[in-house]
Amino acid sequence: xxxxxxxxxxxxxxxxxxxxxxxxxxxxxxxxxxxxxxxxxxxxxxxxxxxxxxxxxxxxxxxxxxxxxxxxxxxxxxxxxxxxxxxxxxxxxxxxxxxxxxxxxxxxxxxxxxxxxxxxxxxxxxxxxxxxxxxxxxxxxxxxxxxxxxxxxxxxxxxxxxxxxxxxxxxxxxxxx
Amino acid sequence: xxxxxxxxxxxxxxxxxxxxxxxxxxxxxxxxxxxxxxxxxxxxxxxxxxxxxxxxxxxxxxxxxxxxxxxxxxxxxxxxxxxxxxxxxxxxxxxxxxxxxxxxxxxxxxxxxxxxxxxxxxxxxxxxxxxxxxxxxxxxxxxxxxxxxxxxxxxxxxxxxxxxxxxxxxxxxxxxxxxxxxxxxxxxxxxxxxxxxxxxxxxxxxxxxxxxxxxxxxxxxxxxxxxxxxxxxxxxxxxxxxxxxxxxxxxxxxxxxxxxxxxxxxxxxxxxxxxxxxxxxxxxxxxxxxxxxxxxxxxxxxxxxxxxxxxxxxxxxxxxxxxxxxxxxxxxxxxxxxxxxxxxxxxxxxxxxxxxxxxxxxxxxxxxxxxxxxx
Numbered sequence: 347x348x349x350x351x352x353x354x355x356x357x358x359x360x361x362x363x364x365x366x367x368x369x370x371x372x373x374x375x376x377x378x379x380x381x382x383x384x385x386x387x388x389x390x391x392x393x394x395x396x397x398x399x400x401x402x403x404x405x406x407x408x409x410x411x412x413x414x415x416x417x418x419x420x421x422x423x424x425x426x427x428x429x430x431x432x433x434x435x436x437x438x439x440x441x442x443x444x445x446x447x448x449x450x451x452x453x454x455x456x457x458x459x460x461x462x463x464x465x466x467x468x469x470x471x472x473x474x475x476x477x478x479x480x481x482x483x484x485x486x487x488x489x490x491x492x493x494x495x496x497x498x499x500x501x502x503x504x505x506x507x508x509x510x511x512x513x514x515x516x517x518x519x520x521x522x523x
Numbered sequence: 524x525x526x527x528x529x530x531x532x533x534x535x536x537x538x539x540x541x542x543x544x545x546x547x548x549x550x551x552x553x554x555x556x557x558x559x560x561x562x563x564x565x566x567x568x569x570x571x572x573x574x575x576x577x578x579x580x581x582x583x584x585x586x587x588x589x590x591x592x593x594x595x596x597x598x599x600x601x602x603x604x605x606x607x608x609x610x611x612x613x614x615x616x617x618x619x620x621x622x623x624x625x626x627x628x629x630x631x632x633x634x635x636x637x638x639x640x641x642x643x644x645x646x647x648x649x650x651x652x653x654x655x656x657x658x659x660x661x662x663x664x665x666x667x668x669x670x671x672x673x674x675x676x677x678x679x680x681x682x683x684x685x686x687x688x689x690x691x692x693x694x695x696x697x698x699x700x701x702x703x704x705x706x707x708x709x710x711x712x713x714x715x716x717x718x719x720x721x722x723x724x725x726x727x728x729x730x731x732x733x734x735x736x737x738x739x740x741x742x743x744x745x746x747x748x749x750x751x752x753x754x755x756x757x758x759x760x761x762x763x764x765x766x767x768x769x770x771x772x773x774x775x776x777x778x779x780x781x782x783x784x785x786x787x788x789x790x791x792x793x794x795x796x797x798x799x800x801x802x803x804x805x806x807x808x809x810x811x812x813x814x815x816x817x818x819x820x821x822x823x824x825x826x827x828x829x830x831x832x833x834x835x836x837x838x839x840x841x842x843x844x845x846x847x848x849x850x851x852x853x854x855x856x857x858x859x860x861x862x863x864x865x866x867x868x869x870x871x872x873x874x875x876x877x878x879x880x881x882x883x884x885x886x887x888x889x890x891x892x893x894x895x896x897x898x
Contacts, residue, residue, distance in 0.1 A: 366702065369531060369702055370531055373531040373704070378703075378704060379531060379702070379703065379704070380701055380702070380703050381531070381701060381702035381703070382697070382700065382701045382702075383700060384641070384642070385641055386641060387556070387640045387641055405703075406808050406809075406811045406812050406815075407808065407809065407812055407887065408697060408701060408805060408808045408809070408884060409809070409883070409884055409886065411886070
């Protein structure tokens with residue numbers, strides 16, 4: 347069993363942080379994990395991607411060919427990466443991204459879940475936690491990690507001042523049907 | 524520092540952790556992607572271990588600082604990537620000429636020049652061997668995993684002390700920038716510096732069969748002149764052919780004659796192999812997958828993975844050439860290691876090249892296709 351997740355968006359949206367968070371949660375759950383990142387030389391605004399490969403045995407691959415799960419935070423990332431999803435893959439996408447895409451641009455052979463990520467994060471007080479709203483939705487729509495697994499990693503890994511908002515973001519994403 | 528046990532960390536963090544555990548107590552560097560996390564970790568952790576972290580004004584100063592620190596008695600390291608590695612070349616030659624143990628980490632990125640600054644490559648492997656002017660021999664290591672970033676950094680320090688020479692850790696931006704499992708051991712084996720034992724010291728000459736002189740440090744009372752100019756065993760400048768030949772031959776031979784001790788390769792499925800992939804660093808990861816896939820397709824394929832790329836393992840590859848039909852060299856550059864393999868094989872087996880630039884690894888599929896064609 348080897349599975350792959352791609353988190354993609356724009357530099358500054360917490361793409362690498364979301365990949366690292368998922369990787370840590372999976373690692374703590376006992377999986378072998380490879381987490382890679384790819385970004386431009388811009389501090390903000392360039393294309394940004396994080397990949398998480400996980401398996402119950404050693405992983406020799408370093409690059410993901412096709413993803414089982416996509417987490418998408420920007421329009422260019424959606425256009426660029428939706429074709430790297432397997433058939434029947436789970437694609438979690440910020441609802442504001444999906445609204446701006448034409449119907450013909452969206453694949454129909456995948457499980458596409460729009461999540462009010464940015465909107466929810468702004469409501470919580472900081473748009474930077476949109477990534478965690480999407481990861482909360484991931485806990486609901488896949489069986490790889492539970493909400494409790496993710497909350498545990500927030501408590502152990504994040505500085506105290508950021509824990510509450512991140513836990514709230516996870517819960518908000520999880521509770522969106 | 525990390526506690527002994529299992530951690531999910533970046534390759535660059537594993538390198539820095541390995542350095543501190545190997546006894547590194549001085550680090551000087553200048554920021555560059557994709558090597559920055561080594562500096563970040565050293566800045567945070569080295570002072571806690573009683574060491575010094577210095578951010579220098581550039582890479583020339585960084586390598587100069589670690590050479591000075593080494594002569595003051597410290598185990599020292601710098602870390603950089605392509606453009607910074609180019610800047611360091613003159614002083615790397617100085618470290619060879621003055622037989623200064625130190626570790627230079629190059630987390631290779633895609634060039635030339637600024638190139639694809641954030642993307643990985645293996646383009647600097649010749650620069651590691653030939654980058655500075657003059658004649659010398661280099662030890663260069665190539666880790667294929669986060670675990671090996673740790674282990675080979677430790678080994679780089681040990682080899683630097685054992686042979687009194689700069690050692691290159693030729694990592695790549697792929698391994699430096701992935702997070703994967705690192706198991707930190709309770710203890711690592713370290714090699715200490717061979718220090719003067721008597722009241723006299725000959726800092727650049729020895730009768731010892733290792734050809735590695737004892738190394739004093741500044742400030743402990745020995746008359747000590749360290750110069751990049753050709754010198755007598757005492758350190759005094761002497762430009763005569765005799766002393767230049769004596770010096771250059773010894774600093775080369777101390778490494779060449781120990782090739783078997785230095786060289787480290789990993790053999791996968793080689794016993795009955797007819798087609799063998801030769802690779803190193805990140806490129807060896809998809810190579811491994813392609814060989815396993817070929818085996819499942821009924822092809823007698825194997826992998827020779829080089830953990831040390833210099834000195835080049837000529838003997839091992841020459842032996843292979845007599846036993847197999849084809850050798851395939853997989854690397855993230857325009858085809859450099861393959862030239863070495865062709866030179867050694869000398870027509871005794873077919874040699875194929877899978878070389879890829881652009882900041883991406885060759886895929887398992889691409890390598891497997893070449894294995895199938897060669898079989």
